[in-house]
Amino acid sequence: MKTYLSVVISCYNEEANLKRGVLEEMSDYLKKQKYSWEVIITDDESTDNSLRYLTDFAKKNQGFRILKIKHRGKAGGIQRGLKIARGSYILFTDIDQSTPISELAKLLPWAKKDYQVVIGSRGMDRENFPIFRQVGAVVFSVLRGALVLREIKDTQCGFKLFEAKLVKKIFPGLDVLGKKARGWTVTSYDVELLYMAKTKGAKIKEVLVDWGDEDISTSKGNNYLARYFKESKNMAFQILQVKLNQWRGKYSRQT
Numbered sequence: 001m002k003t004y005l006s007v008v009i010s011c012y013n014e015e016a017n018l019k020r021g022v023l024e025e026m027s028d029y030l031k032k033q034k035y036s037w038e039v040i041i042t043d044d045e046s047t048d049n050s051l052r053y054l055t056d057f058a059k060k061n062q063g064f065r066i067l068k069i070k071h072r073g074k075a076g077g078i079q080r081g082l083k084i085a086r087g088s089y090i091l092f093t094d095i096d097q098s099t100p101i102s103e104l105a106k107l108l109p110w111a112k113k114d115y116q117v118v119i120g121s122r123g124m125d126r127e128n129f130p131i132f133r134q135v136g137a138v139v140f141s142v143l144r145g146a147l148v149l150r151e152i153k154d155t156q157c158g159f160k161l162f163e164a165k166l167v168k169k170i171f172p173g174l175d176v177l178g179k180k181a182r183g184w185t186v187t188s189y190d191v192e193l194l195y196m197a198k199t200k201g202a203k204i205k206e207v208l209v210d211w212g213d214e215d216i217s218t219s220k221g222n223n224y225l226a227r228y229f230k231e232s233k234n235m236a237f238q239i240l241q242v243k244l245n246q247w248r249g250k251y252s253r254q255t
Helices: 015-019 020-032 050-060 071-084 102-110 131-147 165-173 188-201 224-249
Strands: 005-010 036-042 065-066 089-092 116-121 160-163 203-208
Touching: 005 071, 015 050, 015 089, 020 036, 020 188, 036 050, 036 071, 065 071, 089 102, 089 131, 089 165, 089 203, 102 116, 116 224, 160 165, 160 203, 165 188, 188 203, 188 224, 203 224
Parallel strands: 005 036, 005 089, 036 065, 116 203
Antiparallel strands: 089 160, 116 160
16 A cells, blocks of 8 residues: 655754654654555664664554654655655655644645645744844845746745655755765755746645754754854755856756
8 A cells, every 4th residue: 555644854963852752753643544554764874873773663563664764854865765755745854843743734735635745835934033042044045046046935935735746756866965064964954955846837835833942962063053164054055056056047948
């Protein structure tokens, strides 16, 4: 029987989040659903005890698969999981569960209404969000909206549902996959992915979801503030790269 839903997650140094029971929450929710599912987690060469925790959990919980990969960053980890995903729909989510898996119930009805992409939106009132991140989110949204995807309010929420045949076709074309990953590497691959989906004529629906900053990991490298500013700089450059790729006709050449 074909799997209905694949949940694909990239993990890098998430030991602290894993220990607070995020996988148990996912498992408890998914076991109650009537559709078939699988959870694929790629460990992006974590330097803490994430891989051991993931492996032990998967041995005791049916439906969870763990892949150990060489360090490639978040997008690279997701791409590896996509290759073996069997679901008709693919959900990308963050392992810290800042958007809880139960919010999937808000996305799936839109997929049934012929939307090939249904994305979670955090809105502007974000629980536990430091003021500098709130300001940064507004600046990022204005910059990105001035260049691409003006109609989407929040491209960076890590909770996204895709029709499998679409995302498997376009994901390998991401520009960021050709870049070398160092340490905690998130990037704004979401912007390019959504833009590529749009160029393919995909219907995209944005849905408000519950979100709170639940990430308590302290082993991703640098302190929280330094990591945030590094990520912000890289994400800004990547948005400009998407615009440059658009001008060069990269996306119109892709099939």
